[in-house]
Amino acid sequence: MQQTSSTITIRALTKRFDGPDVTANAVDDISFDIADGTLVTLLGASGCGKTTTMRMIAGLETPTSGEISIDGAFMYADGGRVNVPVSKRPIGIVFQSYAIWPHMSVFENVAYPLRVRRPRMSKAEVRERTEESLEAVGLAKFSKRPGTALSGGQQQRAALARALIKEPKVLLLDEPLSNLDAKLRDRMREWIREVQQRSGITTICVTHDQEEALGISDRVLLMEDGRIVDSGVPEDIYRRPTSKSAAQFIGIANHVSAVVRDVGSVSALVLDTEHGPLSCSAPAGYSTGEALTVYLRPEDLRLGRAVGDDVAWRGVVRSRVFVGPCWEYYVTMGATDLRVRLYGDAETFEVGDAVHVWPDGSKAIVVRDEEGASIETLAPVAALDD
């Protein structure tokens, strides 16, 4: 990784929870750096270790082994001989539940980090800075209200104000949008990103929602079973997932089993898939007869009337849904269904229509079938089916 200055450095971080049913590490020997001022998302399904990782950075969970440093200073190292308590770490956290204290007003909630600070800050300064901060998050007129009298979105803004008011070096966001309704979620996502960019604070966000992760981050770390299985800028993660689990998690709906029939020039492959032939490209290294899986996004498939062309895949429209920008078709292909999205003025089909499915080979993502095998992505080349 080519960061010039990294705020957070994680080395060989491992967490194992003791218990009779524990068979694996919750976080398993992960290492990464987070560059100054960037927003990095830990993305993964529940139980993948992302929250545990964040809690270890915060100091709310003690690692089993490894090192954590923030801005060059060790927070945890030497098997616990260095272990800075939560209250002394330069962090701010927005909890999933927001944890807005119900026994304090909004003002008191936000002022709290300043009030507990040592050396003491003058009352006037606390007031001034808190009011400024409430102004910035648009809660100035609610400052007298009890914390719980706020709506979800307002509570979150209060929580963010509270996390930022002590000017931490690192901001930690735990599933920041999961408790909001869909409309509010988009607004808050934009707002959080804006606040982060304006303050330039290094931020770690934990989420299971890929859309949220892609929309908010400078970089995404995809976690599975306590390990980081993929990392990169959001577009790379989305366009070129480098593993099976990454492809599945990113939500590529269609996967098709295939065998290599022929390895052509310029690393072009000709595949026999379960539905029919497919020409696509892959880096060198595949050999004839090898088994693999092809991942295809719904928008990378086209439909046409069945007219007896033996290159196309044949299927029958099982159901269709109009989702606004496009029609979504479910096409039955033998034992499985393919999901197809047709945008714009494309021809429409009725349920029961016999159709041809034309995959866009240039967008296909090919992944070898063997467990643990190295995984290849495809650079787009001219598709062979034209």
Place this chain on the structure above:
Amino acid sequence: MSSAAGRVSSAWHARPGRHTGAGRVVWGIVLCVVVGVFTVLPAAWVIINSFNSAPPGDSFAFSTDGWSDIFSDPTTVKSIGYTFLLSLRIPIAMAIALAMTWAIVRMDLPARKFIERCLWLAFFLPALPVTLGWLLLADPDYGLINKLLHSLPLLGGVTLSITSVAGIMWVYISLTTVPIMVILLSASLRQIDASYEEASEASGASVPKTMRRVTFRLLLPAILTALVAGFITSLEVFEVEQILGTPVGIRVYSTQIFSYVGSVPPLYAQALALGTLFFFVLLVIAVAYQIQVKRAGAHATMTGSGSRVARRPRTRAAYVVSGLMLLYIAIGVALPVIVLILGSFSKLFGFFFIDSPWTTAHWSQVLHSSDFTTAARNSVIVGLGVGIVGTLLYALLAWTMVRTRIWGRSLIGVMVWLPWAIPGVLAGVAWLVIFLRVPGLSSLYGTLTPLVIVLVVKGLPLGTQMLRTSVEQVSEDLEAAARASGAGFARTFRTVTLPLISPMVVSVFMILFMTSMRDVSSVVLLAPPETRTLSLLMFSYATSGQLESSAVIGVMLAVLAMFVAGFASRIGLRMNMGQEA
């Protein structure tokens, strides 16, 4: 009453928005009257008769002699002073209980479950045998500890006397006050999501500061409840002061009432005047409590998924804290019980150093007496009867108070606390007269029914409060979903509400069962010999000088308490695990 309460509730719950104002008022009045008969009536009787100089049975003769007597009698005035002095144990115990609660819930303590079980045991232990155990240990003359101290050359002059203000406080703090406080507080602390505290620490506050500014503030309603509960549970026992204090001139208001009632002829007006005085003191406390709780608000926002309990990793401090608590339990609970067991096998209570001091004679004598068999049977019937009837009634009452909008709910809310404002002995006097005077009820005297009624009423405040909290945590949607699925009120209550609050129901049942088994003060005047329970038999042995036989029954009750406590804490622990998951 149960079916009536059921119909009340269903009438409003079934069709929110459609019920008439009149119905709400009618059912509200009915419920107020029913609850009032059992709570206000004895209180009113006590207050009115404090102005009555006529002996029982004669017609009312107004006089303020009772009141002027208590204020002119120096012993009584002193007893009022001692009562307030001894109540200083409440803040002391609260400080200990808060520290213990936090350690038990938020630290990964070694032997944590064992410690919790022991606290339940301490809570369930009858006071009388433990007090006897302490006499054996720390009587200024023949107590084992003092004999040991006197034999040590350097500490020759030091005597630890249990028959002193400090001694009485110690027995209360270790036996009743701290355990009940920890049990109540830890249940509440488990409900408070750990992220509130984590947010404070992430804001830069140290652990003690977080405790002070966040944890204990969020716990405030529970702290208030525990304060009142600690105060009341200490007041309902009078055996401790009677045995430890009275011989050395330390009298408190409850033992003073007992001595007024026990004198010949009984000085009822004085007893009731003194009772009324403290009734108003407790009433003020109860009202202040209600106001404070309302102000503190139901802060802890509890979600259906339950809250997360974060435990700090086990460090050396955890071992130290755990060791201190085990020491506390060993001294406060185990030691007196062990000495009591020895006492039950001794030929002469307190004389362990005579030639061949041991005998099983007292055990065989007690076990073979018909008094024992009758008392054991009575105890089981009363315990189960109070447990079953009480739990069901409290659950319905709690549900009605939480879920319906009937008229007079806040009045009922105040009335259910009234039984706590009347000390057990005084309530006993009140109920005795009610049972003897009210036509139709007198035939019940001499059966176990009065005992069951009195104990159900006595358990009303704590039981209803516990179940109320529990019902409040059940989302109304869960019940609405059952109603929408076509279930009637009774079925919804049985298949949805009760199972969801079942951990609390079981806890309430066991508390009722055990408090009924060990109660002396409320029922001592209501039970002629043939309806005596085990605890009353134990009390009568103790007061007639048969301390060894009293110890035998004390040991049996202690063993029973141990079983119930073991079971209770298992249920309790299961409840906690459900919240942690």
